[in-house]
Amino acid sequence: MQINILEYLKLLRKYRRLLVYNMAFILVTAVILALIWPKEYKAITRFAPAFYVQTPFSELRSAGVPDLSALITGGVLISDVYVGIMKSRTVMEDVIVKCNLLRVFRRKLMEDAIDDLKRNSSLDIGLEEIITLTVFMPDPKLAAHVANTWVNSLDSLNQWVTKLQGSRESAFISSRLDDMRKKSDSLRDSLSSFESRYRIFSLDDEMRATVEVYANLARQLMQKEVELSKWERFAEGAPIRRSIETEIESIRKKLSDLETNWHSSIVTKVPISRLPLLQYEHTNLLRTKRTLDSLSSYLLLEYEIARLKSSVNTPTVYVIDEAIPPEKRIWPSRVKIVLLSFLFGLFFNMVLVLAVENVKIKWKL
Secondary structure: OOOOHHHHHHHHHHOHHHHHHHHHHHHHHHHHHHHHOOOEEEEEEEEEEOOOOOOOOHHHOOOOOHHHHHHHHOOOOHHHHHHHHHOOHHHHHHHHHHHOHHHHHOOOOHHHHHHHHHHOEEEEEOHHHOEEEEEEEOOHHHHHHHHHHHHHHHHHHHHHHHHHHHHHHHHHHHHHHHHHHHHHHHHHHHHHHHHHHHOHHHOOHHHHHHHHHHHHHHHHHHHHHHHHHOOOOOOOOOHHHHHHHHHHHHHHHHHHHHHHHOOOOOOOOOOHHHHHHHHHHHHHHHHHHHHHHHHHHHHHHHHHHHHHHOOOOOOOEEEEEOOOOOOOOOEOOHHHHHHHHHHHHHHHHHHHHHHHHHHHHHHOO
C-alpha cells in the first residue's frame, strides 16, 4: 500500500492514543533502566619509566630519543616492557588481592577476575614513552585505588627483581674476587721468588743493552742456521753456502766474546745466554700480575654496584598524573538514554502505524 504524507498524518491522528501510550511506556522504561543501570567510573593515571634508574630492563632502552630511535631501528621500548609486565599474571593477581576485586566482580576463580580486570582497563603508550592506564569501576574511589595500586605493583616488582639480580650478581662477583685474590697472591709469590732468585730487576742500563745485543745475535744465528739447512744438498764449496757458513762463524764468535767478557755481578748470578729468556719470563709474570690487578679493580667496582642494587629502594617509575576519584560517571548517561529512547520510540511508532493499517486492510477489519 502506498500513501502520501497527508494520509500518513491522518493515520497518526487516528492512532494517537496508541502512539502516546507506547511512547510513554518506552520513555518510562528508559528512565527506569537509566536509574537502576550499574554505574561506571573512569580513573586515569599517567606515568613513565624512570630513565636514570638502573633496572634489569635498562639494557632494552634505546640511546638518544628512545621512542623515535626504537621506531626507526625496530628496537624494544622500555615502555613496551613495562606494559607487558603490568599485563602479567603476577602483577594482576597482586592488584586483585590488594583491591579485593574478587568481591567486586563477584568471582570465585582468579582466572575469571583477571579476565574481568582486563576488560575493565586499558593500557596505551603515548609520545616519549608515557604510559596511560585507564580503569573502569563501579565506584569512583575504587577506580582510582585500582589504578594507583596497579602502578605501585609494577614498581614493587621492578624493585624486587632489581634487588634479586643485585644479590645474585654480588654473590657471583664475590666468588670471582676470591679466585682473583688467590691467583694474585700465588702470582705475587712466584714473582717475588723469581726476582729473589735471578735479580733480573736489578740490571743496569749497560747490562740491559748487552743482553739485548746478545739476544739479537742469537736470533740472527738461528735464522742463518735455518737458511744453511736449505743449502745442505749443495757441495761444500758452493759460494752461497760458504758465505752463510762464514756469517754463522762470525756470529758465533761474537756470542762467544760476549759470554767470555760477561762478568757475573753480585746481583745476577746467571750466564748471559739465559738472560733473554729470563727477561721474557719476568715480563710475562709482570704483565699477568697487572692484568689480574686490573680485573680485580673492575670486579670490585661491579661488586659495589651489585651491592647497591640489592639494597636501594629507588622508584622505577615516574608518576606524572596520579589517579584521583572521578567526579562524574561515564555510564549510564541518562540524557543520552532518554534521547535515544525517544528517537527509537518515534521510529518504532511510525513503523507500528503502518503495520497495523496494513493488517487491517489485508484482513478487512
